[in-house]
Amino acid sequence: MALASLQPNRHKGKLIVVEGIDGSGKSTQLSLLAQWLRSQEMSVAFSSWNSSPLVKETTRRGKKKEMFTPTTFSLIHATDFADRMERYIMPLLKSGAVVCADRYAYTAFARDVVRGVSRRWVRNLYRFAVKPNLAFYFRVPLEVAIGRILGGRDAIKYYEAGMDIGLSRNIVESFRLFQGRILEEYDSMAEEMGFHIIDASGSIEEQQQQMREITVRELGISKKTARAGGR
Amino acid sequence: MEVRIPLQFYSDALPDVDVAELQGKLIVVEGPDAVGRSTQVSRLRSWLEQSGHAVLDTGMARSALAGSGIQQAKDGNTFGPLTMTLFYTTDFADRLENEIIPALRAGFVVLTDRYIFSIIARAIARGEDRRWIETVAGFALVPHVVYYLRAEVPDLVSRVVVGRGYFDYWESGMDLGLSKDMYESFVKYQTRLIKALDSMQDTYGFVTVDASRSANEIFADLQRSIEGLFYSPKGETPAKKKIAKRRV
Numbered sequence: 426m427a428l429a430s431l432q433p434n435r436h437k438g439k440l441i442v443v444e445g446i447d448g449s450g451k452s453t454q455l456s457l458l459a460q461w462l463r464s465q466e467m468s469v470a471f472s473s474w475n476s477s478p479l480v481k482e483t484t485r486r487g488k489k490k491e492m493f494t495p496t497t498f499s500l501i502h503a504t505d506f507a508d509r510m511e512r513y514i515m516p517l518l519k520s521g522a523v524v525c526a527d528r529y530a531y532t533a534f535a536r537d538v539v540r541g542v543s544r545r546w547v548r549n550l551y552r553f554a555v556k557p558n559l560a561f562y563f564r565v566p567l568e569v570a571i572g573r574i575l576g577g578r579d580a581i582k583y584y585e586a587g588m589d590i591g592l593s594r595n596i597v598e599s600f601r602l603f604q605g606r607i608l609e610e611y612d613s614m615a616e617e618m619g620f621h622i623i624d625a626s627g628s629i630e631e632q633q634q635q636m637r638e639i640t641v642r643e644l645g646i647s648k649k650t651a652r653a654g655g656r
Numbered sequence: 657m658e659v660r661i662p663l664q665f666y667s668d669a670l671p672d673v674d675v676a677e678l679q680g681k682l683i684v685v686e687g688p689d690a691v692g693r694s695t696q697v698s699r700l701r702s703w704l705e706q707s708g709h710a711v712l713d714t715g716m717a718r719s720a721l722a723g724s725g726i727q728q729a730k731d732g733n734t735f736g737p738l739t740m741t742l743f744y745t746t747d748f749a750d751r752l753e754n755e756i757i758p759a760l761r762a763g764f765v766v767l768t769d770r771y772i773f774s775i776i777a778r779a780i781a782r783g784e785d786r787r788w789i790e791t792v793a794g795f796a797l798v799p800h801v802v803y804y805l806r807a808e809v810p811d812l813v814s815r816v817v818v819g820r821g822y823f824d825y826w827e828s829g830m831d832l833g834l835s836k837d838m839y840e841s842f843v844k845y846q847t848r849l850i851k852a853l854d855s856m857q858d859t860y861g862f863v864t865v866d867a868s869r870s871a872n873e874i875f876a877d878l879q880r881s882i883e884g885l886f887y888s889p890k891g892e893t894p895a896k897k898k899i900a901k902r903r904v
Contacts, residue, residue, distance in 0.1 A: 483725035492721050495671050496749045504742040511736030541671035549791040553738055
């Protein structure tokens, strides 16, 4: 049976999403892209994974008390996503805005499957999601991502490290194994999902330049303004 | 001697659950709002315990994980239809994995006031895609038996009026904008829910119980049926037969 796919965007607004493992630099790149789009006088809105005011308190508490199973972890993130979709992303797309999403359904497709949830089930779960006009995948070697995470923060979080699935009792080792498997999932769906792959081991400027060029080409934004740091 | 048929999942098995370990019985009481489900569940519980069975009873929005979040969202009247469906599914999954399955493993009789069928019916009543929600809820265990307490809307209305004394915002489906009048909205919404539940009877092998009768009469029917469930020579149940057929 074919896996369920997302709904085409029938609205005048555009949806741009970034994906990649933790430490791939995707959030930095998306905020640079958003600033540039704003400078082009486009109305730009942001939506981050796991940020619904209705749901995030439940997620926060569940994480703190380590209450999640793979299934409830998957469902609560889908609930959060549904709330943002219904009350935020859809109305903005209808209004013609550019919506920038930091992580999207693909995060669930990669992570939840690694946690042991059925691929068919999680693909169906997000069937209500609008297909992005542009999906950037920041591909980065595992060691580079780990270096960035370990260098930048005091502690890796329990669920980020996939500690709940018992890959290793050492949190850094668990993080390495878990993110490594997520990386494989992203790689394996890249073509099917039409990801624009950005080499996230390159310089920030190079990556941003590439993103802007792709955005110009795919969304038909005026070319002369597309250069990073452009005049 | 009782022959035990292992429980099974509707479609997608939960990770890390071995159904062969589940020794208990899973009994579901479904039906529209105000039909008298909780009265029956509490009477069944006492009766089963008096007969020597350990009983766990559970119901919607009672999970440790999502119960309070759902309540807050309901209080704020801010639930979109998809969000509501998925929040309740999260609540159900949390109870299934952390209460229902452990209790079944320990050999309890699990009595549940509503199951995935109410979630599916509410989603259908709100115009969501049936196949979508049925697949989402496919990680549920197929119960040993599902009692569908069925009554017509006028019966429900009189029970709301006599019982609680007012119409509840969500039980009236006010989020659907069917009518500004709560009574009218209640009638329209509950009609939709009953229609949706009716449409699931065959697929999910509901045992339909006429709930327009007195609580005593309904209880007597349920008792008789549950006795059959415990002591049936084949240990086979209507819910299973139908599902087995459906899955071919």
